[in-house]
Amino acid sequence: MKSIDGPLSGYKILDLSRVLSGPAATMMLADQGADVIKIEPPAGDITRQMGVGSQGMTSGFLNINRGKRGMCLDLGTEQGRHIVREIAATCDVVVQNFRPGTVEALGLGYADLVKVNKTIIFASISGFGESGPYAKKRVYDPIIQALSGLTDIQADSESGRPKMMRTVIPDKVTALTAAQGITAALLQRERTGEGQHLRLAMLDAMIAFLWPEGMINLTVVDEVRDLRIGQLALDLIFQTSDGYITAGAMSDDEWAGMCKTLERPDWVSDPRFSSTSARFENAEVRIRETGKILRKRTSAEWLQTLDANGVPCAPVLTRTEMLNNPQVVNNDIIEEYGHPVIGTVRQARGATRFGSTKTHSSPVAPALGQHNAEILKEIGYADEEISKLRSDKIIYSSD
């Protein structure tokens, strides 16, 4: 058992989910103290093949499964499914992200598990929802990007060609949304004693995520505007003589600081730039002219002057530079630890700092089936029964 102290300590979560959306959600809960039991098929989660590493222990797996306990069993056998029901009977939460209908066909749906655990919280994550024309389709992150309007938002300013985000935003936004939903359901159960089935579609999570400003011009139904106006203003990356910086002036004060920095005091009263709305309307020429001047000196010189003149600014960092940025170092956001299989590992900690509780102390992700025996013993299996499960090919492990 884990000895982690956190707001979710004492809760036990059965995690049937695979790949990214579910596992990233349960890792967040594990970081906060929950005892997460990850169930994997004999071949292991596909993320065991992703990233750097070997023997099924890779950076791709580690980054979304740290701090969990691992069990490997064959859901294709009735005995395997029986064990899952037995574990579910001892848990507070079950999380699954199979395609709609799958978990019910396995006899592991909400209706099945509520029979063995009256107050279970059952979280179903799907790509598109349980009904509708896309419900049974396979989902990958780019598909949700394309359907949700995200690729339209990112469209190239000149050609209008839609563009993908190069990081899997829908899966991870879904994970955060699910982690909050599960926590809220635990809170509700703590007060009412009742469990529930909560459902979340990646498509819904992404549309809700984009809405605040991505859909700002679709919000008032009778007054739809050109959706791409002003998007250019967001691309505030400027090339200097030795790299890239970002700098942006929103208020009049900040704009005055920008003009001083650029040695263009005339731009303060220039009617194209003299108010927030004028600067917004003339974003293209403003950014182009600003860019011409910024190209003349180094990033360090500009950042120092911009800072001194009260203009929000920052270097544009590569990921490797980010690791050593003094603010990142100050925040201790990246932790390093020794992993028994693949050496020294660095990962971001859970971002929220809980004032009265410690951060996690057991980050290592499980090897395939590493905790089979431990978990089976907790639900009452004897050593000889566990050996038989192994020889009968109901449970598996990588050792």
Next chain:
Amino acid sequence: MKSIDGPLSGYKILDLSRVLSGPAATMMLADQGADVIKIEPPAGDITRQMGVGSQGMTSGFLNINRGKRGMCLDLGTEQGRHIVREIAATCDVVVQNFRPGTVEALGLGYADLVKVNKTIIFASISGFGESGPYAKKRVYDPIIQALSGLTDIQADSESGRPKMMRTVIPDKVTALTAAQGITAALLQRERTGEGQHLRLAMLDAMIAFLWPEGMINLTVVDEVRDLRIGQLALDLIFQTSDGYITAGAMSDDEWAGMCKTLERPDWVSDPRFSSTSARFENAEVRIRETGKILRKRTSAEWLQTLDANGVPCAPVLTRTEMLNNPQVVNNDIIEEYGHPVIGTVRQARGATRFGSTKTHSSPVAPALGQHNAEILKEIGYADEEISKLRSDKIIYSSD
């Protein structure tokens, strides 16, 4: 008072936060039943000027403040700050996203409020954290994009130039992370009776969000790889004869379906494409050659054939097309309602569906200071005292 039924019903949240990261977090909690009291300065939250609308009620404000009650008072007066402390004494949670040090200087920090409310949960959201070289700097979304490595991930495949995301991802990822953290702190308090001060930096939230795959090649410390390898594979948007689609084959089965669709059966056994890893290594030629063929027919023709052959695919939708997509319509993710000031409004609902509770029934965002009198009466003020606060310019309202 609100009559919303949800997992957070009965909790009262004092929301001192402004702009996006804090307000989007508390809206999620309001959607789930919390009574959120938003405090605004006399000039109103800056988002009242953003998007479509007028009289301080705009799509930008509505999209992150629905379902809250609004109070407008001057924190620059001791009496205004006194009222905030009185309200805090009756709340479960306080949320603030001022720059570090500001809330303490106002006498509204955790140390001040815990004196009037022993079990308060105090959530501080900052740009960079409370200490370190950037702590006092102003923060905008592009700055966190630049520092966190996000613009490096999005860098142009050809020129290597870093690129911004055209939607404010750091602010909204911070909002989701904060909503989960606050819910977890409420859960902890429900079990232990203890409040706490929780802290979240946008920079930390973003690095944690990017880590799972965005930093996959930085995770194993002694084996750092070229971080930009494989990024092209994510840009799976193909131009057809009449628009854009996305389609991607991960497994061998899906690749066979893709080859059948493209009428290139020879590609199944082509050594460049015959395994997942080969397809990954030869992503550039694979995507280029696939693109050439897909350009020849319409999106509808290709999507039908790809679907029939088991290849994950979808149309690439503009935001306006997204509204009418049959799956989006099926999910009822977008809700419409009449707003008293700006007419019919559409917004995405909270994405998580809680099985045993209803969704929100009171989406309208407050006018500036709309609930001043109601809230003051709840904490014991009489009508004549409220009138005096108004004439003394301690409280304000737009009517």
